[in-house]
Amino acid sequence: MARFIKKISNTIGLEPGALVYVGEKKTEHVRISIIDYDQDKFTQKYIDNIEDCFLLRDTKTVSWINIDGIHDTALIEKIGNHFNIHHLFMADIVNTSQRPKFEDAENYMFLILKMLYFDEKENDIKCEQVSLIVGQNFVISFQETEGDVFDILRNRIKMAKGKIRKMGADYLVYSIIDALVDNYFVILEKVGENIESMEDDLINEPTPKSVQTIQDLKRDIIFLRKTIWPLREVINGLEKTESKLIKKTTAVYLRDIYNHTIQIIDTIESFRDTVSGTLDIYLSSVSNRMNEVMKVLTIIATIFIPLTFVAGIYGMNFNTAISPLNMPELNWRYGYVFAWIIMISIVVGMVTYFKRKKWF
Numbered sequence: 001m002a003r004f005i006k007k008i009s010n011t012i013g014l015e016p017g018a019l020v021y022v023g024e025k026k027t028e029h030v031r032i033s034i035i036d037y038d039q040d041k042f043t044q045k046y047i048d049n050i051e052d053c054f055l056l057r058d059t060k061t062v063s064w065i066n067i068d069g070i071h072d073t074a075l076i077e078k079i080g081n082h083f084n085i086h087h088l089f090m091a092d093i094v095n096t097s098q099r100p101k102f103e104d105a106e107n108y109m110f111l112i113l114k115m116l117y118f119d120e121k122e123n124d125i126k127c128e129q130v131s132l133i134v135g136q137n138f139v140i141s142f143q144e145t146e147g148d149v150f151d152i153l154r155n156r157i158k159m160a161k162g163k164i165r166k167m168g169a170d171y172l173v174y175s176i177i178d179a180l181v182d183n184y185f186v187i188l189e190k191v192g193e194n195i196e197s198m199e200d201d202l203i204n205e206p207t208p209k210s211v212q213t214i215q216d217l218k219r220d221i222i223f224l225r226k227t228i229w230p231l232r233e234v235i236n237g238l239e240k241t242e243s244k245l246i247k248k249t250t251a252v253y254l255r256d257i258y259n260h261t262i263q264i265i266d267t268i269e270s271f272r273d274t275v276s277g278t279l280d281i282y283l284s285s286v287s288n289r290m291n292e293v294m295k296v297l298t299i300i301a302t303i304f305i306p307l308t309f310v311a312g313i314y315g316m317n318f319n320t321a322i323s324p325l326n327m328p329e330l331n332w333r334y335g336y337v338f339a340w341i342i343m344i345s346i347v348v349g350m351v352t353y354f355k356r357k358k359w360f
Contacts, residue, residue: 030069031146036061037157039165044158050075054082056138062169063138064157068146070094070131079140083108085133093142096129100230102237109134109245111173111234114227115149115180116187125187125220127227130180132173134245139172149183150176170250174257177235181260184228188267191220195274202278206285214282217275225268232261299354306346314339 034053036043038061047053056063070076073094080090089110092098103110111132119126131142153175157164164175198213238246239254246254318326329335 028069028145030067030072030075033066033068035064035066035154035157037165038062042158042160042165044154050078057083057135059137061137062172064172065138065140067140067142068144070096070142070144076142083133083135083140085110089133093131096144098129100227100234102234102241104237104241104243107135109173109238109241109243111238113177113180113231113234115143116184116224116227117149118187118190125191125223127223130176132176134169134173136245137169139169139176141176149179153179167250168247170246171253173238174250174253178253178257181231181257181264184264185260187224188264188271191217191224191271192267195271195278198278199274199281202281202285206282206289210282211279214275214278217278218272221268221272221275225265225272228261228264228268232258232265235261295359299359303347303350306350307343310339310343310346 032047032050032053034043034045034047034056036056036059041061053063053065056065067076067079070093076090076094079085080087085108086105089103089105092110092112098112100114101112109132111134113130113132115128115130117126117128118124128144128148129142130148133140153164156162156175164171195217198210198217201207201213202210235254235258239251239258314327314329316327317330320326320328320331329338332338
């Protein structure tokens with residue numbers, strides 16, 4: 001349940017904009033990295049004091065300031081004060097239960113996105129909030145922990161691949177969102193493989209554990225839908241904003257991400273329909289197996305009913321000395337063999353009849 005609703009009781013009763021970290025308790029040191037670049041030069045470094053990046057606000061180069069660790073609310077407040085960020089936006093940064101959203105302020109833009117990754121050990125989808133503050137020539141990104149899906153983007157900037165070194169901060173924002181969206185496809189591919197594997201198990205060998213697997217997949221798909229669906233509004237807002245921070249040349253790329261987002265949402269909806277139908281597959285498979293078992297037992301019982309009848313008759317042991325009508329077969333030389341011939345003939349006849357009817 002924690003992945004759907006995070007504990008926010010610590011914020012109840014506080015004034016709007018109060019910086020209270022909502023998320024898993026962190027004790028790690030905050031990690032601050034800076035990438036500063038233009039068409040001709042590139043600089044990447046890590047700093048210990050947040051004040052060292054304040055000068056980047058007014059430079060002509062594009063600066064990407066990444067903060068790993070938002071549990072230090074005092075540091076977050078320093079950044080907000082220097083870059084003139086509204087206190088409500090700063091409160092949203094440290095509250096990791098926010099839904100993806102886009103806000104257009106006069107001199108900057110504020111975005112909240114969700115970064116997803118698949119934990120192979122726990123076989124589960126993990127989520128982390130990524131908040132972005134976009135200015136004229138800078139982008140500040142906030143994450144809960146170290147590690148992200150942006151290493152390929154950083155390498156692209158370093159190696160000057162593509163257009164990113166020739167473009168501004170708006171294109172950097174597009175590239176960050178694009179990296180997140182591309183990783184969504186990786187998550188969907190993994191979920192799709194799990195659904196196919198589950199369907200094969202349901203058809204071939206359904207077990208009571210299959211119900212739990214179906215429920216886990218339903219929960220994952222609901223979580224994906226809740227996380228990704230609002231992204232469409234975010235990208236649509238970026239594309240249609242009248243802010244001077246988003247150039248027309250970048251709007252074309254944003255439309256491409258929008259199309260990818262719609263494709264992801266359609267895939268999630270198809271997954272949801274598929275998983276919803278898997279419970280019916282499970283019940284049908286269990287019912288079919290039960291029917292097969294009952295059919296075999298019914299055939300066996302049907303075959304033994306006449307045999308029991310014959311055995312019951314010849315087990316009555318009436319005295320033939322009193323009357324010749326009392327079980328004359330008891331005095332026959334081959335009476336025992338005769339009884340077996342009757343029973344075997346009944347079995348062969350019934351089996352032949354059942355096969356002609358294709359009952360088994």
